[in-house]
Amino acid sequence: MFNPIEGEIFYIDKPLKWTSFEVVKKVRARLRKRLDVKNLRVGHAGTLDPLATGVLIVCTGRATKRIEELQAGVKEYVAHLRLGETTPSFDLETQVDATYPWQHITRELVEKTLQEQFTGTIEQVPPAFSACKIDGKPAYKLARKGKEVEIRAKTLVIDEIELLECGFPQEPTMIIRVVCSKGTYIRALARDIGMALGSGAHLTALRRTRVGDITVDACESVEHLIARLETEDMVSPDRAEQDRLEQEREKNRAMARQRKAEQQLRHEMRKPRQSQI
Numbered sequence: 001m002f003n004p005i006e007g008e009i010f011y012i013d014k015p016l017k018w019t020s021f022e023v024v025k026k027v028r029a030r031l032r033k034r035l036d037v038k039n040l041r042v043g044h045a046g047t048l049d050p051l052a053t054g055v056l057i058v059c060t061g062r063a064t065k066r067i068e069e070l071q072a073g074v075k076e077y078v079a080h081l082r083l084g085e086t087t088p089s090f091d092l093e094t095q096v097d098a099t100y101p102w103q104h105i106t107r108e109l110v111e112k113t114l115q116e117q118f119t120g121t122i123e124q125v126p127p128a129f130s131a132c133k134i135d136g137k138p139a140y141k142l143a144r145k146g147k148e149v150e151i152r153a154k155t156l157v158i159d160e161i162e163l164l165e166c167g168f169p170q171e172p173t174m175i176i177r178v179v180c181s182k183g184t185y186i187r188a189l190a191r192d193i194g195m196a197l198g199s200g201a202h203l204t205a206l207r208r209t210r211v212g213d214i215t216v217d218a219c220e221s222v223e224h225l226i227a228r229l230e231t232e233d234m235v236s237p238d239r240a241e242q243d244r245l246e247q248e249r250e251k252n253r254a255m256a257r258q259r260k261a262e263q264q265l266r267h268e269m270r271k272p273r274q275s276q277i
Contacts, residue, residue, distance in 0.1 A: 003235040007063025013219040014056040020047045045070035054208030073212025076179045083172035086200035089129035090187035100200040102172040123153045157181040
């Protein structure tokens with residue numbers, strides 16, 4: 001039985017072109033209607049760009065307190081890159097703004113560069129088209145207005161980076177698998193890989209395949225989850241509040257028993273011991 005107020009965690013395969021907030025909004029609206037409540041906390045554990053798909057963790061009720069813990073999990077991505085072209089957003093959100101030579105790039109050069117320059121601890125400057133805050137405002141809002149955005153580099157960890165497919169020398173494309181720490185921008189990684197190869201690059205597709213222990217195979221579509229929320233039994237708000245109060249009472253009783261036991265122990269320790277003859 002679902003208990004959205006006490007807290008549920010849903011694992012969703014975010015669809016292409018949806019923002020992470022749109023997924024949250026859809027789930028929250030359906031739960032509010034089903035529970036007949038005006039307010040219900042719903043949040044996600046780690047933003048995915050609209051042009052990315054894959055694992056998105058959505059928490060409800062008191063489970064939202066776990067968002068920071070869930071966000072800290074190691075992430076795995078499969079990214080498609082095109083070399084020889086750059087865009088301001090480092091993906092397909094914006095148009096190509098410059099072209100570069102790529103014919104000198106070989107599979108051997110790609111593999112060597114990935115292992116030597118993009119494994120372990122690295123420094124990365126997040127994209128201007130990102131949610132990083134500049135004077136309290138998301139950088140992407142400033143970037144979309146054509147304003148110059150300066151963001152400081154961040155220290156990240158790339159645990160694994162693997163070349164899955166390589167189009168060279170026929171096509172300037174590659175597919176890589178990346179296992180990385182929280183806060184890594186794969187779009188910025190594509191930019192940096194292009195520069196390291198003496199060219200330019202941008203993302204053409206991105207899929208988050210794992211967050212912590214949760215793989216994309218364990219996720220469900222938004223449509224499937226919404227359908228489940230229509231039919232699954234749910235704990236009513238009144239029942240959820242009663243259960244919460246009873247848990248609080250039991251917690252207080254347990255604490256009282258512990259204090260009493262500690263007091264009794266201290267009392268016993270203060271008693272004078274009879275001398276043994």
